[in-house]
Amino acid sequence: MSVKLPDGSERAVPEGATVLDVATAIGPRLAQAALAGSVNGTLVDLGTVVGNGDEVAIITSKSPEALHIVRHSAAHVMAEAVKDLFPTAKFGIGPAIEDGFYYDFDVDRPFTPEDLEAIEARMREIVAEEKTFTRGVLDKLEAWDAFDGQPYKRELIEDLPETGTISIYTQGAFTDLCRGPHVPSTGLLGAFKLMKLAGAYWRGDSTRPMLQRIYGTAWLTQRDLDAYLTRLEEAEKRDHRKLGKELDLFSFHEIAGAGLPLYHPKGARILRLLQEWLRAELYRRGYVEAITPHMYKADVWKTSGHYDFYRENMYFFEIDEGDGKVNEYGIKPMNCPGHVMIFDNDVRSYRDLPMRIFEFGTVYRHEMSGVVHGLMRARGFTQDDAHIFCAPNQVHDEVIKMLELVDYIMGDVFGFEYSAEISTRPTEKSIGADDMWELATKSLMGACESRGLAYEINEGDGAFYGPKIDIKLKDAIGRTWQCSTIQVDFNFPERFGLTYRTAENSEAVPFMLHRTILGSMERFLGILIEHYAGAFPTWLAPVQAVVIPISDRHLDYAESTRRDLEAAGVRAEVYAENEPMRVKIAKAQQQKVPYMLIVGDKEVESGAVGVRERTAGDIGAMAVDEFAKRVQSEKP
Ligand SMILES: [Zn+2]
Ligand SMILES: [Zn+2]
Structure with a gap:
């Protein structure tokens, strides 16, 4: 018999050949790299037997489907580790998700961070043991028996149709109800890490038991995993909620309500700068x-269709018009x-x-x-x-x-x-x-x-x-x-x-x-x-320059410099506190101010400022108006 390959060619294979046999027939390197297969558009295991005329494709680490299969397989390995360490655990579901996977467990006590470490360590052992994933096929009654003591699995089985088959996957001593496919061996799952714990109601229903969810991430190579973890770390450093607080841009208040930010002067400044710039562009x-x-009367929202089709996303309320009428309004x-x-x-x-x-x-x-x-x-x-x-x-x-x-x-x-x-x-x-x-x-x-x-x-x-x-x-x-x-x-x-x-x-x-x-x-x-990790380009920075007097006797000059800069359209502040200069520089760095202007005896005498650029450092002395021109030139 023969099968069709993705390039349109046909390949002769013996009766009873599996997807892996097809891969081997194409070439030993492909067979080596194979993780799973696709038969007539459906993802299957490498062990799946192919039929005459089937369209067969081999899934390798280069295939877009590979990550999902690897992540889902890692969820099974995590479940096996939990079964080993918590023998009375009841199992919920364990799907692959964006960037990783999770599994929900019903255990006697909530997991601790130490448990997470132990589970991850046990997973590494299971990976090292290179256990094979084997598929089994049962009818509904057999499946029911197979998941004795697993009420959540049994609930899932109950929801399946009476006739037809149910597939299960086993690796080591762990068997899961699952459609598949999986990688052939746990040995292919090296690049993973457990990330966090959360509570999750069974089937997302708050009237059902709260299960313990463990999130993990899994990748095709250690390099991909490392890059992902670095990206996460970087994202955490750049988190706008954290930087918004540090840079004094906005805040949220429990008393105000969820999702209702208050913009502080610096945050408001950036938003207004964006608007002023964009307004000019649009007029042009x-x-x-x-x-x-x-807000408008509800009638407007009825005409627009929002009243019927968008109502649950809106805020409606009634207003007493004072003329005996009460009208409904919507924001x-x-x-x-x-x-x-x-x-x-x-x-x-x-x-x-x-x-x-x-x-x-x-x-x-x-x-x-x-x-x-x-x-x-x-x-x-x-x-x-x-x-x-x-x-x-x-x-x-x-x-x-x-x-x-x-x-x-x-x-x-x-x-x-x-x-x-x-x-x-x-x-x-x-x-x-x-x-x-x-x-x-x-x-x-x-x-x-x-x-x-x-x-x-x-x-x-x-x-x-x-x-x-x-x-x-x-x-x-x-x-x-x-x-x-x-x-x-x-x-x-x-x-x-x-x-x-x-x-x-x-x-x-x-x-x-x-x-x-x-x-x-x-x-x-x-x-x-x-995107900018808080370091806005000069034209958008709420404060573009801080003037730092070297000692108190330079305060007056610092203040008059600030006034000159403001007059020239530069947003400037004076750091007038009685603090050492290095503390002030550190503060300006932490606030990500684009320019620091150091003023001492020399600057007072020559009517200049010593300019430090945030990343480039000292860039020399400049007349105040020259510096102002430089700042203005940085507009888009
Ligand atoms: Zn599965
Ligand atoms: Zn519109």
Whole structure:
């Protein structure tokens, strides 16, 4: 018989051949590197018998599926180690997750950090023993018997269909209910580490028992594992919540509520600097600015569709109008309705299009207190939001302009690498004629192509009212963040009955593009804090220079220097405390201030400052106005 290989060729193999036999037939090196296989698109073990005409692929460490299989296999090894050390443990589930795996256990007492060490040590022994993973197949009754004393496994078995087979995997003395596949031997699982403990309700249900969850990470090589651990360490050092406190940028208060940050003067300064810079860029690019209310009557949200489709993410309340009426209001989760009402406030003609309305609009969305995360996921945030009302044939050019703006901001100004994804029409629920979808989707793709921006397609992942482009940034330590979105919308203009007069003097419905570049300004601040590890470029630093007098007799000069700098548009502070100079320098370093200006007798005499750059160190003396010019030149 023969099987089909991924390159389209056929390979003759004897009857009863396994995936491993196919690998061996292709070449001994491939057989050596094989971790698992795929038969007709389904992942299987190397021991799986192939059939005549099957499409067979070999999974090696280079395959994208390999990590998942390795991580899931590591979860089994962890479970075996727990079984050895805690013989009465009951087992929950143990899936692979992003970057690693976990397993849930019901044990007599919570695990301790020492337990974690012991479990990890036992895992290393199991790996060294190179135990084979063997697959078994049982019917439901046999499986029930096999998991005697394991109530959670039995509950899972109960939920399986009455007929059909159930697969189990055994390595050493441990057997697990599992679909597979697994690596052939525990010996292939060297690069792992147990990370942390957590409590987790069985099946995520707070009325069921709380199990002990152990998280681990596993990689294909020790080098990958080390790189991952370094990345984690680096991410921890850069954590915006930690740096936000150290740099006095913002705080959270239990009494204020979850996910509601308060921006201190320095944090507010950065946000305002970002806005002032971006506002100027947008005016230059033909945008007009609007300011719209933070709340509207529920009627607006009924027209927009939010009342029916987005309600659980919003805050609604009642207001006594004082005229005997009580109206329901909702706080805005998006800025779109306001901009739509502005467009609709006058008769519009094709000459008014494209109309680009932007707003730094603060919106509020309901998030559960458990999922809010610093500035990255908050309940209140400000979007650099814009809506472009245009004719269908203007979509392409408008999207190109937006992509140019994205490139300028993310690439030129902030130095991020970025990539694009286009989400297309959902297969199930969506509105709009086929030709509108096609025109819009083609416009987005064409715009990316003419900018030379490669994109991936997220088939069927668009909103029900139109396709979109998402831009993903890669930060200084290789993490990706989704920020900019460009969304075509067929729905809103229709719902609000928007029209414009065409050149032929007929009435038409405009297209509407929603777009944010930074996304949430506050979340973007969080990303910048982590990207720069708190050391903002000079133009965004809340304090650009500190003046450090060598002794008290230089205080007056330091103060007049600060005033001169402020007058020249440089944000400066004087460190006037009676502290040794090295303490002040250390403080400025810790605050990541771009420049330190040392002033002593020599500087007073010559009307200069001794300039220390944060990373380069001493760069010599400069006249105050010369220094101010240098700072100004660092603007984007
Ligand atoms: Zn498994
Ligand atoms: Zn919008």
